[in-house]
Amino acid sequence: MDKHELGAFLRSRRERLRPEDAGLPSGSRRRTPGLRREEVAVLAHISTEYYVRLEQGRAPRPSGEVLAGIAGALRLTDAESDHLHVLAGTAPSRSGLHRRDVRPSILALLDRLPQTAAFVMSAAFEVLAWNDLAAALMEDFAERTPEDRNLARRAFLGSSRAEAPLYGVSDAAEFRRHVVMQLRSTLARYPSDPAVTGLIDELRDGSTEFARLWERHDVRSAAVLTKTFRHPAVGEITVDCDALALTDRDQHLVLYSAPQGSRDAEALALLNVLGADTGAYLR
Template structure:
């Protein structure tokens, strides 16, 4: 149970709600944003004292029923409710280190996918494996270090690194928000993994945008169904984006495709011929 993070998460969810969101009168002017602690306690059917102690990180582990009541009171989404259970230690959690070894069958699948750019990403946003078309569309990751292959570090560069290298994607702001949300969930699953904790600590210390978004404690990202790359060799390429979770290793298979006959499909076909040498994003 991560008492401090649990308390901070509850407080952030409480402060985003308005009384009218939960059927309560607005009443007199409020000194703080959101619901009052006692209002949440009433809605969740717990004592105000206990709820206050939860937010302060001083309460014992709540039961599943108590968490369900709090999740309902705070109008949490399914993803937020799941994150709440992870923080409270009432959900199955992974221990130790996140995995970086990719299943051989997945590597084979990457190479056999026709006209599809694909790569495998770890829970810490490191690109672990990729096919030739992904290298042509994005970058040849082979000569890069693990840090340079990390998409979270690319999205939130340090002060001496200049602009992020995000392959010219058109939705960079949405991508950055998604990175922060997913890292919150990842840290809750691997609270003692030094690579995860070090990544979060580095980004919070070196990038003000990351630090600001991190404090919001949002954990549910909108799915990215399409993505447009501004490629240096073939111009804009709009592709469908599908992300599949590889649950056994807590990794993600990201696939970029395009409908047959579309401009995106023609651009991918051209990249397939040009190869990774066509990708020349400036570092």
């Protein structure tokens, strides 16, 4: 149970709610945003004292029934409710470190997708494996250290080279929000993993935008269905985005493809011929 993070998460969800969202009168004498603690306690059918102690990080581990009541009172989404259980220590726990070894069958699959840019990403946004088309569309990851292959680090801290951030993608701002939400969930699953905690500390210290988004305690992220790359060699390429969860290792297989016969599919085919040297993305 992470009492500090649990309390901060509860407080952030309470403060975002309007009284009318919970069927309560808004009134004119409210001095703080959101619901009052006693209102949440009533809606969750628990004592005000216990809820206050939860927000202050002083309460013992709540039961599943109490968490369900709080989730309902705060109108949490399914993702937020799952996150609440992780923070409270009532969700199945993982080992201390997130996995970075990719299943051999997935490595073989990458090479069998010649018309799709594909890569495997860890729970901490490190690109672990990729095929040739992904290298041509984005960059030659083989030339980078594992630290420089981290998409979260690139999104917020840029690169040591004079390159455009995030490969010229059209949804850079949305991707940064997605990174923050996913890293908060990752931290809840691996609170003692130095690779995870170190990355988050580095991003909070080095990026005011990351620090601002981190304090929002959001964990819900909308799925991205398409993405446009502004590639230096072939121009704009709009691809379909699919991220398949590899649950046994807490990784994702990310696929970028285009409809057969489309201009975007032709551009991907040209990149396959040109190779990874075209993915430099110079400013």
